[in-house]
Amino acid sequence: MNTFSSKRVAVTGLGIINAIGESISQFGEALFNGTCGIGPLSLFDTTGFSCKMGAQVKKRNLEALFKPREAKRISRCDLLGLIATREALSDSGLNLEQCDKTSIGVVMGGGAGGMYSWEKYRRTAWSGKTKPLASLLLPFATCTLTDLIAGSYRLTGSRATISTACSSSSTSIGYGFDLIRSGQQSMVVTGGSEALSELTFAGFNALRVMDPEYCRPFDKNRQGLTLGEGAAILVLEDYKHAETRGATIYAEVLGYAINSDAFHMTSPDPEAQGMSRVMAMALENANVRMDQVDYINAHGTATRINDQMETRAIKKIFGKKMAADLAISSTKSMVGHCLGAAGAIEAVATVLTLYHQTVPPTIHLDSPDPDCDLDYVPNQARTRTIRVALSNSFAFGGNNTSLVLRRAQVK
Numbered sequence: 001m002n003t004f005s006s007k008r009v010a011v012t013g014l015g016i017i018n019a020i021g022e023s024i025s026q027f028g029e030a031l032f033n034g035t036c037g038i039g040p041l042s043l044f045d046t047t048g049f050s051c052k053m054g055a056q057v058k059k060r061n062l063e064a065l066f067k068p069r070e071a072k073r074i075s076r077c078d079l080l081g082l083i084a085t086r087e088a089l090s091d092s093g094l095n096l097e098q099c100d101k102t103s104i105g106v107v108m109g110g111g112a113g114g115m116y117s118w119e120k121y122r123r124t125a126w127s128g129k130t131k132p133l134a135s136l137l138l139p140f141a142t143c144t145l146t147d148l149i150a151g152s153y154r155l156t157g158s159r160a161t162i163s164t165a166c167s168s169s170s171t172s173i174g175y176g177f178d179l180i181r182s183g184q185q186s187m188v189v190t191g192g193s194e195a196l197s198e199l200t201f202a203g204f205n206a207l208r209v210m211d212p213e214y215c216r217p218f219d220k221n222r223q224g225l226t227l228g229e230g231a232a233i234l235v236l237e238d239y240k241h242a243e244t245r246g247a248t249i250y251a252e253v254l255g256y257a258i259n260s261d262a263f264h265m266t267s268p269d270p271e272a273q274g275m276s277r278v279m280a281m282a283l284e285n286a287n288v289r290m291d292q293v294d295y296i297n298a299h300g301t302a303t304r305i306n307d308q309m310e311t312r313a314i315k316k317i318f319g320k321k322m323a324a325d326l327a328i329s330s331t332k333s334m335v336g337h338c339l340g341a342a343g344a345i346e347a348v349a350t351v352l353t354l355y356h357q358t359v360p361p362t363i364h365l366d367s368p369d370p371d372c373d374l375d376y377v378p379n380q381a382r383t384r385t386i387r388v389a390l391s392n393s394f395a396f397g398g399n400n401t402s403l404v405l406r407r408a409q410v411k
Helices: 024-033 068-072 076-092 115-127 134-140 144-153 168-181 198-206 239-244 273-286 304-318 320-324 339-356
Strands: 009-018 104-109 159-162 187-194 230-238 251-260 293-297 327-329 388-395 399-407
Touching: 009 024, 009 076, 009 168, 009 239, 009 339, 024 339, 076 115, 076 144, 076 187, 076 230, 104 144, 104 168, 104 339, 115 134, 115 198, 134 144, 144 159, 144 187, 159 168, 168 187, 168 230, 168 251, 168 339, 168 388, 168 399, 187 339, 230 239, 230 339, 251 273, 251 339, 273 304, 273 388, 273 399, 293 339, 304 320, 304 388, 339 388, 339 399
Parallel strands: 104 159, 104 187, 293 327, 293 388
Antiparallel strands: 009 230, 009 251, 187 230, 251 399, 388 399
């Protein structure tokens, strides 16, 4: 049931950096143009791996955007997160000096965190040539980005870091939504960040779930996922507060749900019960009827079982006829699977879909899998009226999250 009902929650600020965009404007243009950000990795040596491709952030020398002393102590993951946060807060139009900072929370999703920095420390130490910088070990904890954001802007409200594998940042948005809906906070800075690392890359290669070419969700010739990196941050705000200050309202968060398959560490429930149930729970939490949903940003990893189970779950909960009318797409085909940041990046894509009334395509979808027989918007964006959208995240360990967002009401 809808436990909290007194507050509405607006999205008033967006920030992003990933393989196809270093700002919201760049990302939005690339998203709707179906730009592929996947290519050969240069961040670390991929010799010996069957897959050598990834969706790497193109911007070089991220450290140059920060003071030298700061940059030396911040991981690649946290640099990406801070860049996206800076844009989101600027985009929101908030004057933080005039805000009650005790009423602004920070909730981030965490994945591998500073793994890339730890690897740099290890490589330097093992080389025996120079002494590694101890500061490379500072961003060890998953909560580092949350702490850096709160400290950088002196935000003294609720602070939390959530780690539920690939659904981490989706779950964080949900928790941030709860904090505002319940009246505990008036604003929340939320989202997530992830940097590519050799250990993560090696692990997914070992699982044999990596496509050696590029990510092809719902295509019968797909061979697996592509790993990516990036960060996405949303500023959530009490709707009335946002209206009063004349903020741009990109979309409204209506509700969300989380649950667990409790089935397997890496495989989804073969009956898709967790996936279908979490979507039903999210719609109930949001007080939204199924026939009001027009778009789903799919988890869409391009692994055979996940794609088929998500298709089955959508048909199970919406019914075949209603499911056939939905527009569904996987933005992982463009930005890869960004793990701890995936849910936030896809939530931003969903917000832009609602704001611009344009559905992003699933690129590389040339030969649809017969078992994935819904409208996955192949290869070309589509203009369409989108009232309500779901953003799905179905993570390892069966950690499922579904967000419900609505187009901002135009006066």
